Amino acid sequence: MRDLHELPKLRDSLSYLYVEHCKIDQENKSIAIHDAEGKVPVPCASLCLLMLGPGTSITHAAIRALAENGCMVMWCGEQGVRFYAQGMGETRNANRLLRQAMLYSDPALRLQIVMRMYRMRFKESLPENLTLQQIRGKEGIRVREAYAKASMETGVPWNGRSYRRDSWGDSDPVNRALSAANSCLYGICHAAIVSLGYSTAIGFIHTGKQLSFVYDIADLYKVETTIPIAFRAAARGSTGIEREVRIICRDMFREIRLLERIADDIETVLALNGLDGVHMDFDTDQALPGGIWDPDFGVVEGGVNYGDFEEGEGNGGHAS
Secondary structure (H helix, E strand, C coil), rough: CCCCCCHHHHHCCEEEECCCCCEEEEEECCCEEEEEEEEEEEEEHEEEEECCCCCCCEEEHHHHHHHHHCEEEEEEEEEHEEEECCHHHHHCCCCCHHHHHHHHHHHHHHHHHHHHHHCCCCCCCCCCCCCHHHHHHHHHHHHHHHHHHHHHHHCCCCCCCCHHHHHHHCHHHHHHHHHHHHHHHHHHHHHHHCCCCCCCCCCCCCCCCCCCCHHHHHCCCCCCCCCHHHHHHHHHCCCCHHHHHHHHHHHHHHHHCHHHHHHHHHHHCCCCCCCCCCCCHHHHCCCCCCCCCCCCCCEECCCCCCCCCECCCCCCCCCC
């Protein structure tokens, strides 16, 4: 994975920026945010993810500037709690997506990935003879202990995870803080997954959602990040807790170099060293035609002439 030219960009980026009730336009080769308090220039070359909340409008030129700088754009609900849509990531290479789909579609390989994901959540090594059900039982204990520890350290009462998206204000402060913190974590994982050329929908533990793989990867970090962040924010008071959570998340994600860890951890999870298949570096030329599949030759270059066909005729190729 070290040969992906966008990886240094991903690893060295700032984490994310959430905005709402503002207008965004292009300024020089970057963007500027306009709201009631004035204008704020944003260096999108060092930004990984821009989250657009309610009441935002953005110009075509600003979107183009963000795309040229490899910054993903996500349209989301208030406080970033709901996900609506995303822009396209940087990579045009499908090798990693195809490998992800292959691992997902083979039950034995998928089980290996699932077991590896669970084991990565524990600081200590787990016995090799544990079943998946036994590991999930240990995971439940680990998470409950993390909630209890955060509650004891901050003095914030904990009565269990409970919130409704359609009744946001009815939840207690710590549950709202957890939802806001998890939303920030999902956004960062989402941006990293798409930037590296994977599908957010092809999950291994989670399944059936457009963000299944996002949830898989985010679960590696919740006990370390979002749980203590949420309790810390709740201990400071309930006024403006969602904004407080976003600020703490931003600072912690940068401090622990979360983007760099996500890139390494995905490589570990999917065991991506030595990818199989034909490698075509579409990232160097976005207009480079893709290959076509043949039952005898495997993947061949698009536009190859077979038999009596003219080049690009009847073979699914991309003759220019």
